Every structure is written in structure tokens, then in C-alpha cells.
Amino acid sequence: MAKPAPTRTPMREQDPGVRARNFDEVPHGYSPEEAAAEAQRCLRCKKPTCVNGCPVEVDIPGFIGAIAEGRLWDAMTVMKRTNVLPAICGRVCPQETQCEGECVLAKKMEPVAIGNLERFIADWEAEQNECVMCEKLPPTGRKVAVIGAGPAGLTVAGDCLKFGHEVTVFEALHAPGGVLVYGIPEFRLPKSIVEREVNFIRDTGAKLVTNFVVGMTRTIAELLEDFDAVFVGTGAGRPWFMELPGENALGIYSANEYLTRSNLMKAYLFPEYDTPIVRGKRVATIGGGNVAMDSARTALRLGAEESIIVYRRSRQEMPAREAEIHHAEQEGIRFEFLTNPVRYVANKQGWVEALECLRMELGEPDASGRRRPVPVKGSEFRIPVDTVVVAIGNSPNPLIPQTTPGLEVSKRGTIVVDPATGRTSKKGVFAGGDIVTGAATVILAMGAGRIAANSIDEYLKTGNWQDPTGSQ
């Protein structure tokens, strides 16, 4: 095999100046030729280290090899064996810390663009008028209720259908997809792609019930009267605030609210769509993760003249995907690193008009291994703003734990499961995704869904239930 080119095949993108004002997807995707060229860079290692970096162990050399040889249907078949949502993962996985981070090439040059190729093959399949249907086993007559139509729930639904079980998905919002529809913006993950993946699961036979809040509309105990097993994939819901003085001033949003209004409710199309959003001119977003990048970039697209990210550590420590940070920088987002808000200043009408901050410096490493930011005395300064988005994380949605006696919950509010099986402390009830781990990633939620689906299948076949929290 020829020596791979040192740099990866770039993906064409919208010009930063143009895209910062529209909601269309930023990268355009690979052409078949570009994909083939990039696929040629893969060494097809006998012991592929990249696979160790993928939480669902996609057969990376397998699918990339098929692309290199132009066998695109084969590539898709290989992919769907482990990953039912490749169009999504290709776009949103933090590849640099997962598969691509472990690629052997990464030591000497740019790693194979695994994510780009994954996205390519999924988009290619969508353009064909057929798709790789997963084979379904004969009907078992067993019924599974899946709560929450995010990545975890959709994975469980897909897998349980394959095993021949009847599946009903209950979703609280009016649209399925979880964070994929209400959180991640159109310019990063077009909603038509999520819809396509949801339709795939629906076409495979799942029943989808939206506008159904489990715990309120019906409890888990009631669902267990009609279903043989229940999977809880309700995600990390309740937003954290900074708990600083003035935080309820007008113009201060949680990222969840800001993004939900813009994405799910399409507030960027107001007044054609009814839901309003404040179109701030000077918007500060607090945080350094994907959620913060998404919020700050949404603010630009809503017409902000200045969109500022306020983060208490430095660029190096930001947990966001590298691609998102890079895109944000290109689009002209201003970064205030080593900066921590201490209070909000409001005007007489109650609107936020400034964010008072302290400069920080990095001290000793903390529990997460990152250097702990410590405030610099007397460094207070104000950033004038008219809108603030707080993007510092979420805690698990408490509705289900509160309404389900016998369901063990950790101090942090997450549902306790046996990680090997996804079983909770309540018989017949499984859980996975952000509701178990706290805010994590799409692919981890899917991985947890896969594990739970396998043990749901086993439980439905054998009827065996061991207390996962008991001694073993």
C-alpha cells in the first residue's frame, strides 16, 4: 500500500462570513471521489487501534476499506452492524478524542478522517432510494416501552425491533430526537437527518407516541401493566444556572431554553413561527462545551453584532469538539478565556446590561485533571451585554425518579444501573444515556442503549432478573 498523504482530504464548507448569518449546514460533505481519496489513507490495520477509541466499536477498517474499493453498499452494511445512526455520529462525535485520536496515523500526521467518511457513507445511502434494512427476527409477542426518543431510546428501539419485540417509544416533547432536535442547531446537524433516522426506526415497526410525559401522563408502574420491559432514556434535562445575583434579569437564558426556542420551536423564523426569542446585539455565552459553542454561534445567526464566549479556563481545557471551536473562531466569536462571571447587572426595566467578571489564572490540577482556575484579586471588569446564555451543564430530569418508587437514584440524581446490563433496581426497568451518566455524548448514549437492548432481549427470553445493585 502506498504511503498515506500526510494531510486529510479537506471537506468543503460554507464561507465563514456567509454562514455566520444563515442556519444552513456548515460543511458540504465529501464527493465520492474525495471520500475514496480519504479512504485510501487508511492502512487497514490488522489490529486497528481506532476501533478501541469508538464506544460502539464500529469496524472502521472494514467500512473504510469498502469505501476505498467503491463498494458503498457493503460499507453501509458494515456500519449498520454496530451503528444505526451514522449520519448523526459522523457529524457530532468528538472524533479527536475517540476513534481518530487512536488512529495509528495520528502519531505522525493527520489521522484518517473517520467521522467525515462515516458521514459520507450515511449521506450517500440517503440519496439512494433504498436503504440497508436490518433483518428482523420473527415476532416474539413481547412488548417493550422506550421512554425518551433521544439517541439512547432510539437505539434501544431499533435493536429491540430487530430482536422481534414490539416497541412503543414515548416522548414528552412534540418531536422525537431528544437533544438532536431541541439542542444541536440546524447548521451543525440538519433536522432532516434526524427525521430520516427516526423514520427508519418507525418504518422498521416502532410505534412513536409524542406528547406523552411518563411520570405525569402515565407512571412506569402503569406502563409495566402493559409492557414486559421498560427502558428509561430521558436524558439530562434540568439546566444549571450560575446562581449569581441578578440571574433572573430579562435577557438571561439557559442554553436549553435558548436552543430549544431556536431549534425545536424555530424562533429564528419568528413571526412566521410563533415562538419569540430575544435577538441580542451583544450576547455573552458562559461555558466552554459544545452547548456553549452552539449557543454563541446561534446568537450570531440571530443577528448579534458581537457574540462572546466567557470561559473560566483556557482554550486548551475547553471540552467542546475541536471542529466546533475552530468553526466558532472562524466565524468571529470572541473568546474571553480565564474569565468567570460574578454577577449580572440589570437596568431599571429589569434587562441585563452587563456581566461582571473576574479574571482567573490556572492553579493546581483538580479532580478532573485540569488545572483549577483561581480568581485574580481585584480584577473585576464588566462586559456590556444585552443577552446572556448560561451553558454550564444540566442535571438529570427528576420527573421519573420522583414518580417511580423503588427506582434507585444517585446523589447526583442519575438513575443507578448495572453498567454491564443497564438494569436498574426495579424489575423489568432498564436505563441508559445521559439519565445514567449525566451529560455525555451521543455515541455513549447509543452504546448504553445497545447494552440495554441486549439485556432486555435476554430478560424477555429467560425471565431472569438479578438485582444488579445486590451483591454478586
Add this chain to the structure above:
Amino acid sequence: MSRILKKELLAPGIKRFELDAPDVARKARPGQFVVLRIHERGERIPLTIADTRPEDGVVVIVFLEVGKTTRELGELEAGQEIMDFIGPLGRPSEIENFGTAVCVAGGVGTPEIYPVARALKQAGNRVIAIIGFRSQALVTMETEMRSVSDELIVTTDDGSYGRKGFVTDALNELLARGEKPGRVFAVGPVIMMKMVAECTRAAGVPTVASLNPIMVDATGMCGVCRCTVGGEMKLACVDGPEFDAHQVDFDELLTRLKVYLPEEKRALEHWQEGHGTCRCAGKEAGNG
């Protein structure tokens, strides 16, 4: 999807719908609410569950036409469908035997408090209800309220019906004549609930108010409905909507309700332009 089974005009700008929503009807308790979205482009708005008939799968809502969404809702007719109808949401009212319970409602708060008053009566309370309106034309649900109350006081701001004055005047009189209610429930405009809280604070009467902040998801996910109660942040959709009225920061709630005033005006104008008709009736009715 939920079908409108019956539509009634209770007073100018106040409409009552019976809807086919068996899942909601089966679980609803007094004090809970629904969120609805009329169509694909619509916003999500919360409305209190004003009554249910679980046997028939019926849920009743009563709403005041104040802005774009409630007016558009008011134009729907029996037989038509509402795209999204979600509930029941929020924590139910705490119903027990308090001895004497007083229900204070203003405007469209009256149909909202009706199921609470009925449940209090069934729980053995002596129920005193005070319902207030701007004027006679807006008086609603008087008969129903009378049927679940031991004593009913109707007030109008202009004195055109019942006692002239505000609900708080009537409440003050009750307290002055020596009534010792175990609990007061207040539902209505924020300013009214704030005044009720002031009345009962001095008398030390436990009081709950049903808060009505702006909401989106109403599942505790977005944080827009945050209110300050006893110095702590609470989400009205999952921690409420009822809270200890003596602990609520009503002024903050009043301010937060104003965040979208320019957009609300624009939405209404945009809709009316596309619509061509003058909708003066709704305007006259005003805000509760």
C-alpha cells in the same frame, strides 16, 4: 392530536373548550395544567385543566384571549383539532381538610380554581370562595362555584354586580370578622395574588398561589419558568405551579412576564394582517 368536542363563549373574550384527551383526563388532578400547540408553526402555551370527565375522556380548558395564540385558539370550532396537547403537568394542589378553606380567584382564575374548590369541598372543608371580575359582563362560573362553596362572594371592580371592590377587600372583611381559614388558595393575575399574599401574611394564614410564568417545555428542561420562592430558584412547571404565596417574589414574576412584550405585539399584528378582520371583542375583555 386532540379534538374539540364543544365550544362555549363564557364572557366576552373568555372561551371554554371540551377536548377529547383521554390520557390527560384519566390522570389529571386539581391544580394541574396542560401545554398545547395549535399547529406546526405554533408556540407552546400552558393552560390550567378547568375540569375533566375521565369516563368520557374529556378535558376542559377555559382561556382568556389576550394575544396571538389564545385568539387563534378561540377561532377554532368544535370538530377541529389541536395538534399537540400534553398533560397533566405540574404538581397537583395539596388537598386535605383544613377546616375552613378560602378560594380567591380573579377573572379567568375562576374557572381555574373551580376544580380545587370542588376537591376541597369533597375533602370536608368549609369552602368560602371569593371571585372577582372587572365588571358584570365578565362574571363567569358563578353557578358552578356556588355549588361547591359554603359561601360565595362575587366582587366587581366597578360595582356593576355583587360587591364593589377587589377580592382582597372581601378577604380582609372575612379575616376581620374572625374567620380563621386553615388555607387560602389564590389563582389569578399576578398582582391580585400578590395582594392576597399581603392580606394573609399579617394574619398568619397559610396561603398558596398558582404561578403563571412563561413556559416552553413544561418538563423542567428549559428553565424559563424559574421563580424565586423563599430566596431559592424554583421551576414552576415541575416544582409548582403552586407555591407558598408568602415566599414568592411576585415583583420578579411581573417583570419576567414582560420579556416578550414587543414580540407579542408583533406576532399579533402579523397574524391580524394575514387575517384581515378586526378583533376588538378580545381587546375589550382585557387581561383578567
